[in-house]
Amino acid sequence: RRLVVLVSGSGTNLQALLDEIAATGAEAYGAEIVAVGADREGVEGLARAERAGLPTFVCRVKDHATREEWDAALAEAVAAHEPDLVVSAGFMKIVGKEFLARFGGRFVNTHPALLPSFPGAHGVRDALAYGAKVTGCTVHFVDDGVDTGPIIAQGVVEVRDEDDESALHERIKEVERRLLVEVVGLLARNGYRIEGRKVVIQ
Numbered sequence: 001r002r003l004v005v006l007v008s009g010s011g012t013n014l015q016a017l018l019d020e021i022a023a024t025g026a027e028a029y030g031a032e033i034v035a036v037g038a039d040r041e042g043v044e045g046l047a048r049a050e051r052a053g054l055p056t057f058v059c060r061v062k063d064h065a066t067r068e069e070w071d072a073a074l075a076e077a078v079a080a081h082e083p084d085l086v087v088s089a090g091f092m093k094i095v096g097k098e099f100l101a102r103f104g105g106r107f108v109n110t111h112p113a114l115l116p117s118f119p120g121a122h123g124v125r126d127a128l129a130y131g132a133k134v135t136g137c138t139v140h141f142v143d144d145g146v147d148t149g150p151i152i153a154q155g156v157v158e159v160r161d162e163d164d165e166s167a168l169h170e171r172i173k174e175v176e177r178r179l180l181v182e183v184v185g186l187l188a189r190n191g192y193r194i195e196g197r198k199v200v201i202q
């Protein structure tokens with residue numbers, strides 16, 4: 001299986017996938033990363049891809065006249081690498097109709113909260129502010145909402161009294177990286193079906 005991974009920041013989830021595939025071998029893992037894309041230049045996630053010798057691309061909203069044109073350009077850039085599965089690993093843009101028309105059903109996102117709680121760009125901060133005692137991470141298929149697609153797997157993380165956002169996010173990411181590596185490998189090796197809100201891994 002061919003994976004394209006989309007990032008917007010540090011790319012530690014991408015790195016977890018890279019490390020797993022390097023350790024296990026793409027054959028046994030069931031997938032290889034063929035390209036890494038970002039919505040902005042100069043992020044550590046792109047540097048990680050370059051260090052791994054992978055092709056990278058950047059698709060910036062501001063380089064396009066409209067959001068729709070950006071969405072179509074992103075879909076083109078991803079499609080050029082002929083992925084079987086697209087993974088959003090900290091990609092911080094909401095994709096649109098064109099992208100979902102082409103990759104819906106094979107576009108997976110990881111979110112640092114237990115959806116449907118705390119969707120959106122500040123899930124860690126929101127859970128902390130709310131006073132949640134447990135939070136966690138969710139790997140799900142992307143649909144036309146914000147963090148609303150069918151859930152594939154979740155991991156629970158306790159919130160500690162002394163936590164600030166970054167400490168909690170780091171603890172979540174320790175679980176998230178393992179969850180993402182497991183889920184992507186399962187989807188790649190076993191195949192799956194999406195039935196309404198249920199994901200059935202064969």
Ligand code: GRF
Binds near residue numbers: 014045
């Ligand atoms: C992850 O926790 C992801 O769920 C959230 O942003 C973080 C990205 O971390 N959307 P990294 O770039 O993979 O280190």
